Amino acid sequence: MTPGAGIKRCPLVVIFFTRYVYTIWRGIATSRCKERAIDRLVVKLNEGREWMKRIGMVLAIAACVLLVTAPAWGQDSTKAAAAPAKAETKAAVKHQYVGETKCKMCHKAQYESWSTTKHAKAWASLKPEEQKKAECNECHMTGKTAADSMLVNVACEACHGPGSDYKMTKNMKDPKLAAEAGLMPITEASCTRCHNKKSPTFKPFDFAKAKDPAAGGVHKHPVKAKS
């Protein structure tokens, strides 16, 4: 309870300390009983500690309010940085790859036909050390699932788009809903993002010819053939 320790903590204590000295002096001066002066000092000390606590609390609350409201002041960098980060998370959460086994449940015929295409063997064409290289595997795989597992080969979603949101029957049956949920129309660009000169084995790409299942890339269309 020595005021000395308090001085180190906060200069405000100096004021209290001065008052304690004054109290002792007054105690000695006004009372013949030294104990009474010491009693009064103890009471003052306790009062002083209470005040320190209160001031501390007010300062802590002020600091909290500052911290909470600071990002709302004008174009604060914290806020500006937080916005794109949020948008990024949103985009990442949207449309995840799920893997061809999920599509197989409802599109068994396309799955079986796809299994016989070169796309279903694209991963095996790479040597083990090439499978680890981004400059090779980017076109010989489909993507990564939300759980970060690699979907190898050029599977359904490499052409039709990541399926986490469109694969539900409700969306699949309605072309508009399916498109909104990420089902991509197949255009030449769906293919040329891989069939281009960056491929070390590039062969000139003719979309109309390559799209024909007979070319060995795209699965047969049993459903369309029937209707």
Ligand code: HEC
């Ligand atoms: C729960 C069953 C189900 C699952 C799972 C499913 N689909 Fe479908 N899909 C359907 C139904 C139903 C249709 C509409 C009828 C049809 O074309 O067979 C459809 C239609 C399609 C079409 C044609 C759309 C059009 O407008 O021509 C494509 C392409 C497609 N699905 C791809 C996929 C892919 C790729 C996956 C896996 C990511 C997948 N589907 C998963 C049920 C499913």
Ligand code: HEC
């Ligand atoms: C994700 C990359 C990727 C996409 C997208 C892609 N392909 Fe391929 N494609 C490949 C790879 C890799 C091979 C070679 C596979 C192998 O032989 O190991 C290939 C092989 C082929 C072949 C066989 C070529 C040959 O020399 O025998 C055809 C045909 C083909 N693709 C057509 C298409 C068509 C049409 C599209 C678009 C509708 C398409 N591909 C989209 C990567 C892709």
Ligand code: HEC
């Ligand atoms: C830009 C996409 C892309 C990149 C990157 C890529 N490939 Fe390919 N790869 C293809 C396509 C598309 C084919 C089908 C043939 C073609 O190029 O038209 C293919 C075919 C192959 C084949 C089969 C060759 C054949 O004639 O059947 C092998 C082997 C191969 N690539 C190895 C590699 C290696 C090794 C790397 C990395 C150094 C690599 N690829 C990088 C797209 C790519």
Ligand code: HEC
């Ligand atoms: C190389 C690209 C490619 C891959 C990989 C691919 N598809 Fe397709 N898919 C097509 C094309 C091209 C069509 C024809 C529709 C068009 O021209 O718009 C099609 C059409 C479809 C259709 C509509 C019905 C039909 O057969 O025409 C369904 C369903 C479908 N695909 C499911 C799948 C499933 C399931 C897988 C994986 C097992 C898969 N696709 C893999 C390119 C691809």
